[in-house]
Amino acid sequence: MKRPYVICHMMGTVDGRILAKNWGLKNAARYFEDQAAKIKADAWLVGRTTMQEFSSQKPYRKRRGRFDIPKTDFVGEHRAKKFAVAIDPSGKCHWDTNMVSTEHVIEVLTETVSGEYLDHLRSKNVSYIFGGKTELDLELVLRKLHDLFGIKRVRIDGGGHVNGSFLKAGLIDEFSLVLTPLADGTSGSPCVFEVGEERPGRKATRFQLKSIRRIERDFLWIRYKVVKRG
Numbered sequence: 475m476k477r478p479y480v481i482c483h484m485m486g487t488v489d490g491r492i493l494a495k496n497w498g499l500k501n502a503a504r505y506f507e508d509q510a511a512k513i514k515a516d517a518w519l520v521g522r523t524t525m526q527e528f529s530s531q532k533p534y535r536k537r538r539g540r541f542d543i544p545k546t547d548f549v550g551e552h553r554a555k556k557f558a559v560a561i562d563p564s565g566k567c568h569w570d571t572n573m574v575s576t577e578h579v580i581e582v583l584t585e586t587v588s589g590e591y592l593d594h595l596r597s598k599n600v601s602y603i604f605g606g607k608t609e610l611d612l613e614l615v616l617r618k619l620h621d622l623f624g625i626k627r628v629r630i631d632g633g634g635h636v637n638g639s640f641l642k643a644g645l646i647d648e649f650s651l652v653l654t655p656l657a658d659g660t661s662g663s664p665c666v667f668e669v670g671e672e673r674p675g676r677k678a679t680r681f682q683l684k685s686i687r688r689i690e691r692d693f694l695w696i697r698y699k700v701v702k703r704g
């Protein structure tokens with residue numbers, strides 16, 4: 475089983491913050507999206523918190539009953555060539571359709587999800603894969619995305635927690651940063667990589683500059699390759 479090539483793409487302030495609400499930028503998403511569109515990828519992948527900005531905004535009512543659905547991967551019917559992947563271990567995103575824009579939705583779950591949730595996904599033809607019993611094995615997740623959907627290049631679009639998980643697992647090949655000319659300064663708000671508790675001996679990830687471009691007046695688009703440790 476092969477895994478896709480992974481490019482993490484983010485927009486951040488000089489202090490690494492990623493929540494744009496206090497930045498005072500008109501249409502902040504544009505700075506992110508314009509550069510993202512230039513990165514060749516078959517799929518974009520985000521954490522559950524970020525995906526909830528794209529999934530159903532309607533109140534969801536759980537149904538009662540028995541839902542005997544096996545905890546095995548499901549490929550929903552679709553004709554899309556590109557994919558939107560949610561790291562959603564306990565199944566919190568609900569869907570009105572199996573598409574976000576032109577991309578077919580794939581939910582990445584653990585076996586802790588209920589049969590009722592799987593039935594919901596199947597009823598909308600949303601694809602899902604299992605990445606572990608209670609915790610996700612992110613390398614396995616990438617291999618399944620490659621083998622079941624033919625995904626060869628994936629762009630990880632945040633947020634900080636999902637980026638941190640892939641960074642910690644050593645699964646990021648490139649990092650692309652839209653550097654905004656701002657110092658945010660909000661303590662405790664998520665930053666570009668949230669790796670979690672300190673593990674003794676853990677080393678920072680080193681990057682090698684691939685390209686740098688000035689965009690707009692004061693923004694930079696910086697692309698790095700991850701230096702792999704032998």
Ligand SMILES: NC(=O)c1ccc[n+]([C@@H]2O[C@H](COP(=O)([O-])OP(=O)(O)OC[C@H]3O[C@@H](n4cnc5c(N)ncnc54)[C@H](OP(=O)(O)O)[C@@H]3O)[C@@H](O)[C@H]2O)c1
Nearest residue numbers: 484485492521522523524610631632633634635636639664
């Ligand atoms: N500036 C930018 O470029 C940019 C880009 C993307 C997003 N954002 C912003 O970032 C914010 C969200 O960032 P965030 O860091 O708080 O959240 P996030 O990374 O979007 O989502 C975090 C959630 O994803 C799940 N998850 C991630 N890694 C996992 C792992 N290894 N195993 C199991 N579950 C995992 C967990 O879901 P559960 O809690 O359900 O277990 C976790 O709470 C949003 O406000 C969004 O708008 C900014």
